[in-house]
Amino acid sequence: MSNTLDILIVGGGPIGLACGIEAKKAGLSYVIIEKGCLVNSLFNYPLHMTFFSTADRLEIGGYPFPSIHSKPNRMEALEYYRRVTDVSDLNIRLFEEVQSIKPGAEEVYSVSTAKGKYKARHIVIATGFYDIPNLLNIPGEDLPKVKHYYYDPHFFYKQKVLVVGANNSAADVALETWRRGAEVSMVIRQPELQSIKYWVKPDLQNRIDEGAIKAYFNANLTEVREQEVDLQTAEGKLTIENDYVMAMTGYQPNFSFLEKVGIELSDDALRHPTHNPETMETNMPRMYLAGVVCGGMDTRVWFIENSRVHAVKIVQHILEQAKVSS
Structure with a gap:
């Protein structure tokens, strides 16, 4: 022993x-x-x-x-x-x-x-x-353009980025990639931003309010394809151009x-x-x-x-x- x-x-x-x-x-x-x-x-x-x-x-x-x-x-x-x-x-x-x-x-x-x-x-x-990672379980989630981990915002310069989620990670990704030259959209299930670090939330809300970052509230990502994605919004189905999906789903x-x-x-x-x-x-x-x-x-x-x-x-x-x- x-x-x-x-x-x-x-x-x-x-x-x-x-x-x-x-x-x-x-x-x-x-x-x-x-x-x-x-x-x-x-x-x-x-x-x-x-x-x-x-x-x-x-x-x-x-x-x-x-x-x-x-x-x-x-x-x-x-x-x-x-x-x-x-x-x-x-x-x-x-x-x-x-x-x-x-x-x-x-x-x-x-x-x-x-x-x-x-x-x-x-x-x-x-x-x-x-x-x-928690998966979305939607068509196209296995494409290389869908990422559940995020490291350096420089990679996304001049890319169309969709951020899924509204937690701290999603907020950081949205703001950092936008500040490095990405065209950023967010898809958020809730009607408004939720629990985010108190010094980050106002920054993100201001970027959304001014239209620098496009936010789709009460919405879900439903399908991912090579050059576009489908969203289900309160107004119906919406297709937008996309290069990368950052699935910050926990x-x-x-x-x-x-x-x-x-x-x-x-x-x-x-x-x-x-x-x-x-x-x-x-x-x-x-x-x-x-x-x-x-x-x-x-x-x-x-x-x-x-x-x-x-x-x-x-x-x-x-x-x-x-x-x-x-």
């Missing part, structure tokens, strides 16, 4: 790192397994993204997050989490995807990855929800992975993973959830700032259980 870890953490995002820091503080053996680069979801955020949270709310492990802005940007966050990982000397394996987690004898889980095998008494799943956790490892999901549309909010333990004994994955499809509940505590809860529960069994 000497090669058996106390904790194996799936996911190297901020909350996965926080779990590693707490495990190390408690003297527990652990490893963090991340299928991509360090804080992979943050790396794939838009190039110029600014966080809604202030720097102090993004801190983990008690390490201060210095920022020259009141709200840090993507580059500052990447630098911060790299430094935290180095200073903490975290045991992390990058670009290694977990393929299976199976319960075995003596209350030990067997974990297989693309690069090796591990044994661990406890599993923490901190995989976030940024890997799988993302979801990897539910198939959660089910594969034995975690039960609620039967409703939100598909909440079963777990005890006091300990974060799931229906699978000694298997825990941490971070935004806890919310299922309700992706507006958990953020870095309010799920950092999950790491503390999990390690405390593991230590308490060890005392009981000893």
Whole structure:
């Protein structure tokens, strides 16, 4: 049993790192397994993204997050989490995807990855929800011109861009691509703009009011073709010319992975993973959830700032259980 870890953490995002820091503080053996680069979801955020949270709310492990802005940007966050990982000397394996987690004898889980095998008494799943986009399920969505991820606005210079959605991501995409010379339209299901960062919403509303960005409210995108798209509006069907569709429709956790490892999901549309909010333990004994994955499809509940505590809860529960069994 000497090669058996106390904790194996799936996911190297901020909350996965926080779990590693707490495990190390408690003297527990652990490893963090991340299928991509360090804080992979943050790396794939838009190039110029600014966080809604202030720097102090993004801190983990008690390490201060210095920022020259009141709200840090993507580059500052990447630098911060790299430094935290180095200073903490975290045991992390990058670009290694977990393929299976199976319960075995003596209350030990067997974990297989693309690069090796591990044994661990406890599993923490901190995989976030940024890997799988919510699809529109319309004709033409599989065309290369339809994108669910956005990085740099320069690419869309002098292109006709349709942005689907009215959340923070959609607002950022619309404004940034328009300012870099794109011809931007938005298709929005609601009758007006919804919850958008307070310093962004007036900017977008003003651009819509002046006609710089065309917004179709109470409307849906119904079909995508190579050079045009169809919208269903309150006035009827409308076809407009189009080069790219930015479908900012949100993302979801990897539910198939959660089910594969034995975690039960609620039967409703939100598909909440079963777990005890006091300990974060799931229906699978000694298997825990941490971070935004806890919310299922309700992706507006958990953020870095309010799920950092999950790491503390999990390690405390593991230590308490060890005392009981000893």
